Amino acid sequence: MSQTKHIEVDQDFIENLCDEFGNREGTVVQILQRIQEKYGYVPADALDMIGEYLEIPKSKMYGVLTFYSQFYREPRGKYVLKICVGTACHVRGAGLLVDKVKEELKIEPGENTEDMLFTLEPVSCLGSCALAPMAMVTDTAYGKLSPDKMLGLIKDLESEHLSASEPA
Amino acid sequence: MVKVFVNGVEVEVDATSTILKAAEKAGVAIPTFCYHPRMDPAGSCRICAVELEDSKRVVMSCVTPVAEGMRILTESAKVADARKTNLELLLLHHPLDCPVCDCGGECPLQNMSFAYGASDSRFESHRNDEVEDLKSDVLVFNSNRCILCGKCVRICDEVQDVHAIGFINRGFDTVIGPPLGKKLDCEFCGDCLEVCPTGAITDKFVRYQYRPWQLEKTKTTCTYCASGCQMNVETEKEAIIRVTSSEGEGPNEGSICAIGRFGFSHVQSTERLDKPYARSFSRLVPTEWDSVIPEIAERIRKIAGTGPDRIATLVSPRITLEDAYLIQGFTRRVLRSNFIDSGARYGFMNAAFPIARATGTLRPMVDHQDLLKAKVILVIGADPTAESNITGLFLKRAIRKEKARMYYVGSESVSITARAKEHIRVLPGGEGLFAWVLSEEIAGEESSRHPEFLAKKEDLFKSFNVDPQAYTKLVQDLRESPTGVIITGRVFHRIQSASDAMESLLRMTNALGWVEKEGCGILPLPEVGNDLGVLMMGATHEWLPGLLDSQDPENKKKWEATWGEPLSYGKGGGLKEILEGIKSGAIKGLISFGENPLTHFSPNSEVREILSKLDLLVSVDLFQTSLSDQAHFLLPAASSYERSGHVVSVEGFVQALNPAMTYWGESLTDGEIVSRLAECMGVPFATRSTGEVSKEIFTLMPDLSPSTRNGDHFMGPTGNLILPTIVNQPPHKADRKTVMKRMASRAENWKSAITPIQPEIISGEGDFVFALNKSLFHSGKMTLLDPSLMKMESSAFVRINRQTAKKLKIKKNENVLIENSYGSCILPVELTSGVTENELQVPYHFDSPDLMGLFPGEINYSGTCSTVTMLRTRVTLKKIE
16 A cells, blocks of 8 residues: 655635634534545645634544544545445445455555555445445446446546546 | 432532532532533533432433432442443453553542442453553553543643643544644643543653552642642652642642643752852862851851941742741841842832732732633733633633633733634733823823823824724723723733833723722732742832831831841842942842842843852852852752742732652751851841741731632542532732722822823844743743753744744744844744734743843843843844755
């Protein structure tokens, strides 16, 4: 598993975010979500900055950050492969999908590929049991998967990434 | 009021109280883990379960309110079962490593397990085996032992308002610790350590070094600041192992700051002086008391024989009332001198003198309870948390729980500024002007208003960046509020116009009608432990004991009658006049009791040279200091952990010091040293015990009899509440009626508007104001020798405004060159949005680099009392490439 460098947090972005939400009860989760939306995770530096602008204690924010499993404290891949391992998907072979990804990308659940393209994240239920076994990448759901289809999906995402990074 | 029955005992309690409080009143002990009297109840540990007889229900007593006729059983079979089950669950993951746990022997969890016999469990246990968090130099977090009662997190939030630790993760994985896996970074008050009911938080300095039951506890008073914290100094074989506090006891109610809790190691270091030294052929050589006392006495006799006012004394404000009383007696009766000054005067006298003149007393008008009653609190030029930590805590409580509106006036931000309703920034130099304008605005009537008023007010807004809106808001709130307290502190007392500014505030307080009511008045924060007591005892040239004018023949007569001998001292003076006297040759001897005049002045000044003219320089101290280089005699003093006596707190409590260890080496108290000298010189104030001296003081000045805060809650060994017994004692505060009368007569002087205060011109050249402030982790210079406190703050740094640093491209921890024509120094940078853009703040304690070198050689004196104050100078700032 690779340990990539943390992202440098954009101070203006945080300042705007803080202005938008202000120091009110219950804004911490929303602020953290917005940060994660931008960076894919919540960098520690961001907490420092928010703490200073909004005077929300860092200990409080860190408590919230570690309480919810939706938040990540380490950088994650461009494509997070959320493979459902809930009951319905499990009986229809979700385990095989996870194994395929592990084998293909040489990563364990929760880890990133070295090029920071993929993250494997088995999740409990994505609410589309009719499509079992299914997975979700970014905001797109992929249903009735098989290990081969999973492999195809990975290849597709790789080429999507390549074409996106090629100069126009 | 409602009637309830606790185990059949009928008690009447307030309708809003909880079952736990009702049980306390009934004298019934209910164990608790998560409950804490000074915090909101959490109801998380489930150990305070009680049974309601009528409904047969088990409820948590700490969060359940009482109801009329409620029948509560605290020891029924059902309750025992509930508590035992609870303990079983709590112990499921506990490592049960009591044999090696520092908490073993004083652990509520252990005590409870023993009481309920929760030795075997019906559940499969799984011992936690997480590694300890050893990153902090001060505290160790052991999550395995933690029962997640949350008291540490809550005391840090609710009482200290520091928020340094929190809950991390969720469910079984929850641990307590500082955020982001970083090293603990906080005020290190150690309150979390004190409230932890297990060994989850332990003291890293003494880990594995003691068993609690082998320690001998001595209750005594902390003398670092004037909060008057009651603490337990715990010793083993004459060595201090740790300092703890008892919940609910004393003015501090169980909280102590970092300095009080951890700053004791220096008194048992090998650096301590253990023998008297005398100079022989330019070297200080160890000698014996039996030879050194007659030698000094002989030299005193020679000098003092030539006339009055030939020898001066300097007195540390950390000594007891008894010692201060003896030293001033020695100075006036034996040395026949009124040249006496004290650290208690430097700065603080600028507040004390006008207050004593206006109110007739130095007993404070307000105590911490008044803070809780005040609707508005105005903090001017003070950092209560650093200067008088417990005042800071009560201020935070007043804001948080009593919804007091706090206005903070000053250039910089301190930890409490964030809680202010309004932080009114005044650029350095404008504080005195602010006090005058504010007072004139409120106390001056339109017709009699000082003609310069409007111009000065304009100046305040224009030259000192005061926000007119915030100012107007403050004025309005002050006028409308029925109660209010003004807190002034070190910066305010050390500005050039300090005593006039204090006079302005007194005038304003009187005009607002803030004298006669509870929750009203001025609270000046002393700088050191016994500032108030030392002044009350007359260790200052202005006053004989009891604040009597030292030059008034009537007062002289009074003390002559008491002491049974004529007093023939002269006019005398403070440090300013002492130095002038030495320079002119009029003063030939100086005896310094724990003071070091050199530290108050710039090395550019001629103070060292002046001191070299002395025929006799005696330094009584715990350690060798820069003064020792010039001293003819260096005498070892006992520390405050070794003394008995009394000290006066910021609230006016006269509390006892009790010796936790015997005198270090051959050291003696200052009082014993002067008694021996007096005896040797044949003057009839013979050597007496401290107890006898206390008796004399309390008989002659009966209003000074010992007093302490009557607690409103205490806690037992299983976290149970114990109802405190109220002890009758003399009042610690000034009598409001008497003060009111005095103030009313003083008000005549204030009717015709008082002279405007000019803004302060800060010496030096450059764009930046360099200000020396008090650190949270040090008290004077002595704590620089304390290894524990040095772990918290080990060297000087400069706090710079974040925007300024951005402009100059200076990053955190980079070194900057600070310079003016007097000198220069290099310091690492700490960034903050707290200080104004052209201000640099540095803790004053550290000797290296020489911060005083940036100050001019001419000595700055402030206030009408000419007290020594080195506060600010102008400098330039450069980044070091």
